Amino acid sequence: MKVHGRHYRTIWLKVGDARTVQLIDQRALPHEFIVEEVRTVAEAARAIAEMHVRGAGLIGATAGYGMYLAAIESTDPDWLRRACETLKATRPTAVNLAWAVDRQLAAILSAADKVAAARATAAQIADEDADFCRRLGEHGLPLIAAISVRKAGAPVNILTHCNAGWLAFVDHGSATAPIYAAHDAGLAVHVWVDETRPRNQGSKLTAWELAQHGVPHTLIVDNAGGYLMQRGEVDLVLVGTDRTTRTGDVANKIGTYLKALAAHDNAVPFYVALPSSSFDWQMRDGLREIPIEDRGAAEVKLIDGWRDGARAEVLIAPTDSPAANPGFDITPSRLVTALITERGVCAASEAAITALFPEHAVQSR
Numbered sequence: 001m002k003v004h005g006r007h008y009r010t011i012w013l014k015v016g017d018a019r020t021v022q023l024i025d026q027r028a029l030p031h032e033f034i035v036e037e038v039r040t041v042a043e044a045a046r047a048i049a050e051m052h053v054r055g056a057g058l059i060g061a062t063a064g065y066g067m068y069l070a071a072i073e074s075t076d077p078d079w080l081r082r083a084c085e086t087l088k089a090t091r092p093t094a095v096n097l098a099w100a101v102d103r104q105l106a107a108i109l110s111a112a113d114k115v116a117a118a119r120a121t122a123a124q125i126a127d128e129d130a131d132f133c134r135r136l137g138e139h140g141l142p143l144i145a146a147i148s149v150r151k152a153g154a155p156v157n158i159l160t161h162c163n164a165g166w167l168a169f170v171d172h173g174s175a176t177a178p179i180y181a182a183h184d185a186g187l188a189v190h191v192w193v194d195e196t197r198p199r200n201q202g203s204k205l206t207a208w209e210l211a212q213h214g215v216p217h218t219l220i221v222d223n224a225g226g227y228l229m230q231r232g233e234v235d236l237v238l239v240g241t242d243r244t245t246r247t248g249d250v251a252n253k254i255g256t257y258l259k260a261l262a263a264h265d266n267a268v269p270f271y272v273a274l275p276s277s278s279f280d281w282q283m284r285d286g287l288r289e290i291p292i293e294d295r296g297a298a299e300v301k302l303i304d305g306w307r308d309g310a311r312a313e314v315l316i317a318p319t320d321s322p323a324a325n326p327g328f329d330i331t332p333s334r335l336v337t338a339l340i341t342e343r344g345v346c347a348a349s350e351a352a353i354t355a356l357f358p359e360h361a362v363q364s365r
């Protein structure tokens with residue numbers, strides 16, 4: 001994706017120094033564009049845990065590069081297994097993390113040249129993420145195009161939650177990929193961007209991304225979506241996911257479930273876009289099995305923004321009031337119109353999902 005007209009991915013190896021990983025520090029957006037350098041697995045783990053990088057695909061890609069940095073530090077198998085556990089402990093909900101780390105560990109341990117294998121696998125994970133997201137765009141585009149035809153070319157209004165954009169992946173994004181594809185194909189689209197409390201990934205990241213790409217959008221508070229749907233001002237909801245069970249239950253940023261309920265009540269289609277790395281092939285019951293991250297009270301009680309050219313934080317609640325902060329919720333498969341994957345669009349059911357991914361037809365546990 002382009003930033004000020006120049007193409008960027010969210011993570012890459014530094015040109016001329018293959019022992020350094022560079023990534024966009026998302027904490028500073030949209031006010032500053034900062035590229036951070038990461039040289040150790042501990043630094044990679046911190047970048048994930050403290051959300052310099054976030055979003056399912058990018059968490060996976062960063063963990064992949066983190067294992068490469070671990071291999072540069074030492075190829076001792078015990079050290080690599082510990083690095084694997086350190087990375088996995090950073091954030092619990094996005095399944096791409098464990099998927100990437102396990103893939104790396106298997107590749108490294110079975111290779112003669114462990115550092116070379118780690119580097120190649122990290123690059124494969126990142127390239128695959130970008131390619132799969134590009135294909136989500138291809139498969140999602142006809143859904144938007146059909147609505148555009150029905151509306152005789154009037155703008156298609158798409159509501160999205162959080163940031164499942166290119167910043168959440170290596171490139172293109174999941175929920176945004178069909179939007180960018182439709183916009184680039186000349187279709188009129190307009191995006192309702194949920195601000196997404198408490199961290200405001202919608203207002204800080206999604207709005208910024210869409211603006212960089214020239215996609216018309218309007219920022220709304222999280223509670224506005226239901227009202228807009230009642231008024232017929234939302235043609236479809238399109239979100240990403242941090243983990244989706246083999247039965248089609250969807251974990252996504254807190255608040256997604258309420259959007260799905262409102263969409264259901266108003267007969268608005270509710271789509272979830274995901275690369276296959278976000279499926280948890282072991283799980284069948286999202287509500288009971290998917291671990292939900294608790295990010296603590298501070299994110300709820302303090303809000304940060306930009307004042308006089310610097311980051312500023314203010315308290316927005318009584319100092320002593322406790323606050324709860326579940327980071328994700330589960331949208332049951334019955335509320336999902338369809339899933340958009342790199343292999344095509346399918347119903348949110350085990351039969352339809354495993355028909356697209358027959359290699360997972362048999363649950364491995």
Ligand code: MRU
Nearest residue numbers: 054055056162163164240241253
């Ligand atoms: O806590 P985050 O910012 O890492 O949460 C991830 C998200 O942005 C969303 O849940 C997103 O919609 C799915 S990840 C592509």
